[in-house]
Amino acid sequence: MLVYTGPYRFVLVCTGLCCSVPVHTGPYWCPCPPPSYEACAEAARWLQAQFREQPRVALVCGSGLGALAQELSDPQSFDYRDIPHFPRSTVQGHAGRLLVGRLGPTPCAILQGRFHLYEGYSSTQLVIPVRTLALLGVHTLVLTNAAGALRPGLEPGHLLVIRDHIDLPGLAGRSPLVGANDDRFGPRFPSMMDAYDPALRRLALSLAPKELRARSGVYVGVGGPSYETPAECRYLRRVGADAVGMSTVSEASAARHLGLRVLGLSLITNIAPADELPDDDDDDIGDDVTTGGVGPEPGADTPEALSEHERGAGGCPGGRAAPAGAAGGPGAAAGPARARPGGAGGAMTSHAGGGGR
Structure with missing residues (x-):
């Protein structure tokens, strides 16, 4: 200020x-200044002094999915605000806590909440927890998120095991690896081939409950916070994306830079448009061309003259919080369901409200 x-x-x-x-x-x-290696190392030293056991696997919980932490045995809990250099979670459904304990026989760290570009953070701030945990000896990172389906056949409650991603902010220069490279984190030009570990992906697909209809696919990360327009959803589907969200890609890029194994899981919470939307302006353009007209009559584009589809136009439907009662969705958010207005070719299903994704 x-x-x-x-x-x-x-x-x-x-x-x-x-x-x-x-x-x-x-x-x-x-x-x-951008968070440095020294800043992450300071956070790691602070945590190491508190830990009873060093974690080897870390999980980042997306919107509404933080209840997995209840499965930890004998957990330790740390608020992000107490950890040096950690940002603050400002989004509903992101508790802003780091918990450390055991899931089965494995010492794990669970991040209840992540950070997003739309909160005003830099891309390097988003990955401070990932880099800090890597310095503490974590070798495997599990990234979860709530996402919207772009691929026909993906329904709310289904699980997408991420095979690859499209990092739109990164392609536009908002990668966490932009800037002077610190070789202590990793190489200047890390490879993103098999960014999501194939063996971990196969294991997740084999172990997923049948009701989750698990399948592999491509996740696209966008900046947010506005939800995608129908035109943007059609574009994203055409470039090869199966699901869309506002997180995960920066963390995956930083993790691969660090040499971590990465597993990505998207819980589908709503459906993007499944069909081409009709262009109601085509007839008007054709009339103008054939009759030599200069445009619609005055008042033709007033709200009273708009079609039902145009009045209902908007983005991909609402919050990426886990749907109430979704099969296999731990900590599913019980936000109110809202239905997308109807209309030819682009009717949306109902979805869970509330929460960022």
Whole structure:
């Protein structure tokens, strides 16, 4: 925020959202540089001093999926705000806690909540937890998310085991690997071939309950926070995506940079348009061309003249919180179901409301 310090003098003061010092300690000067190796190492040392056992597998829980932490035996819990250099979770359904314990015989770390570009964080801030846990000895990262289906046949409650991803923010220069490379994290140009470990993917497909209808596919990450328009959904499907969400891709890129094995799981919570939407303007354009008209009559594009489809136009349906009662969906959010307005060729199914994805 801007703080007045004298005539014509203002200074920028960090209030704690982007840095590790809690807000209650008061304003402090903060140039907010990109998180460095040293910052992640400091967070790792702080956690190592607290851990009773070092985790070897880490899980990042997406919207509404944090209840998996209840399966941990003898867990330790740490709020993100207490861990040096960790950002704050600001999205509903993201508790903002790190839990460490055992899932079966395996020491695990579970991140209840992640960070997103749409919260105002930089791409490098999104991956501070992943890099910190890698420095603590984690070798495998499981990324979960709630996502919208683009591929016909994917329904709410189904599981997509991610085979590959399309990182739209990364392709536009918002990758967490942009900037000076620190070789202690990994190479300048990491390969993303088999970014999602094939052996882990096969294992997940073989173990998934039948009711989840698990299948592999391609996840596309977008920036958000607005949900996708029908035209954007058609574009994403045409470039090869099966499901869409606002997370995961930055964490996967950073994890591969670090040499971690990655498993990605998308719980499908809503359906994007399944058919081409009709273009109601085609007839008007044809009339203008053939008759020499210069456009529709005055008032033709008023709300009263709009078709039902045009009045109902909007994005891919709502929140990416786990659907109430979804088979196999741990911690499924029970947000109110909202139905997409009807209309030719683009009717949406009902979906769970609330929560970012």
